[in-house]
Amino acid sequence: MKLRPGTPVSEISLAEEFGVSRTPVREALQRLDKEKLVEIVPKSGTFVGRIPVSAVIEAIVARRALEVVIVRKAVERATPSQVLEFRARLERQREIARKNDLKTFHAEDEAFHAAFASVAGYPGIWEIIRTVKIQVDRYRQLTLPQEGRLDMVIREHKEIVDALESGDADRAVKSMEVHLDKLQLDIEVFGQTWPDYFIHDREIEGQ
Amino acid sequence: MKLRPGTPVSEISLAEEFGVSRTPVREALQRLDKEKLVEIVPKSGTFVGRIPVSAVIEAIVARRALEVVIVRKAVERATPSQVLEFRARLERQREIARKNDLKTFHAEDEAFHAAFASVAGYPGIWEIIRTVKIQVDRYRQLTLPQEGRLDMVIREHKEIVDALESGDADRAVKSMEVHLDKLQLDIEVFGQTWPDYFIHDREIEGQ
DNA sequence: CACTTCTTTCTTGTATACAAGATATATCTA
DNA sequence: TAGATATATCTTGTATACAAGAAAGAAGTG
CATH class of the missing domain: 1.10.10.10 (Winged helix-like DNA-binding domain superfamily/Winged helix DNA-binding domain)
Incomplete structure (x- = not known):
């Protein structure tokens, strides 16, 4: 920090x-x-x-609610080319994870989520998320990066993209919820x- | 305006x-x-x-998502005294509606929703809603207030409070969604x- | 030595002067 | 008269000087 x-x-x-x-x-x-x-x-x-502290807790809750809306809309609007772009992002994430470059991975992770907002046509909502996310990120910088966390994140990302490709909105939402719930750490x-x-x-x- | x-x-x-x-x-x-x-x-x-224009559309979507989270948590945490306070708010809204005082009603409506955020323990999320709400309110000031709109709003509020009192979170969420979906007007x-x-x-x- | 009080120094808050660009106006030219 | 050009005046952007309060330190006092 x-x-x-x-x-x-x-x-x-x-x-x-x-x-x-x-x-x-x-x-x-x-x-x-x-x-x-x-x-x-x-x-x-x-x-x-x-x-x-309370802002971090609320930020996680708010982000989850907003990303759920985003991913649902994204499934509805995603074009095949956009799905392929997500595949490219997943591969890039794997490359970065191999190098264990946490800083770059975090940036790519943020871009991954931002891309969903873009596909959904909700750039303003992403802006809100980005704002509340700042405090959460600051908090997370104090926690030690866990072993194997990156691979886990990528698997969760892949699950979301798979659901997106299949056009299954409910499944995509569920995947996103599972992914974001990992953020709920022992803040207190x-x-x-x-x-x-x-x-x-x-x-x-x-x- | x-x-x-x-x-x-x-x-x-x-x-x-x-x-x-x-x-x-x-x-x-x-x-x-x-x-x-x-x-x-x-x-x-x-x-x-x-x-x-896009901000108004996104604001409505974002607000809906956030208020759903709020009302769900509010049902979980509401005390009997807080439920009674909501009853008092409903009665006050009826009084204001009888006088057809739109300005005061709007303030009370905002306080009503803010109260749910307070009960839920999410003041920060309400702050987010308040921010995005501003543009929506500005837009709505340009629309003509519809006949019987106030009574309709109060009925929808009552339905939410009823659900809150019964402790039925799903019903409360549904009522809130119905209430907020009324905002989706023909913006384009x-x-x-x-x-x-x-x-x-x-x-x-x-x- | 412990405590209080006063002074100094630091901080942010505000007012004002000037710089630089955008825009409207007036002037010149064909 | 129509158009282009030059000028004047407006705007916000920045720098600086001063005001006011907070905080830290020094000096006095028991």
Whole structure:
């Protein structure tokens, strides 16, 4: 994890680093504040955002619900060429997994899911998912990557693509649910291990 | 509709109106820009956002998916006192409907749905719904309120609460789906009637 | 030594001046 | 008059100066 939650990030130091004034830095930080990636405390300082535990839980729930809708629509609209593109993606994932390149694999995984949203004609819904996913990804960066996880993910992806190709919407939805349910890890326990990195419901003010 | 889409809203005029400088106005406008409520064109001007047709369609789909999750969880977690609060809300809605106070009714309707999210323990998901809902609400302000619509809404609300009270999650979900499906109006036709108020997919750039 | 109080220094919040591009207007030219 | 061109004026983008509060440190006090 590059920047530990709670680490101060002052506007002026960022401005100097990027060679610009405080104004554009401020605007960028305000956007990040809204996405809960930083916490701006008036007259005090700006800090790398702690991960709101409840947000992670809700993000997983929300993502699941939205991806189910996406995959159902994708089955309805997918063309044969698009199905073949998914096959290509699966093969690419296998190649990346062989090299054990986690960073690239994560990017390709995200592209895989984004592709379903694109096929479904729901780019806006993917945008929502991408937003809530950020906190989940941040959380997952703290967990150790499990042995054989990549191959498991690819098998689940393949099952979804198989269902897509067969045109079986219910099966595709079921596969997607199975795939996404793997994200439900023991967050509460984890939040107690690195308490400073997380923020619990009670601490959240306003809004 | 108070401000017609496309109407220019300059930073300096807003600053004078509120008696502050451009800086805080800019920050507010940037937030609105992200929510697609205004469109900031660099070096040109800021305008009241046109309603992205595709966003409205996707918003309805996304909201439906998320509210289904919410209502299912709400049935699971609702306490008797919370059920009674919903009964009180229904009665209040009837009172407002009798006065034909559309503005208040809309606020109460939103509070009704927000209450389910609260009971479900998903305030963050409601925040997502609230965000996507904005464009839908803006669109609906352009449609004429239909005769007897309020009574219909209340009946649908009552059906959801009845299901909640009986603890029948599937029935509650079904009722919510029926309720929300009423939002699916003929958007495409409408977008052609007032073309300037809307923005179609092709016109959207970047982001 | 422990505690309180005051001062200094840091942070973000706001106002303002200037830069740069887009757009509308006026002017020139055929 | 019609069109093209140049100018003026508008907009947002950026830099900087100052204000106000928070936080950390120093100094005083028991």
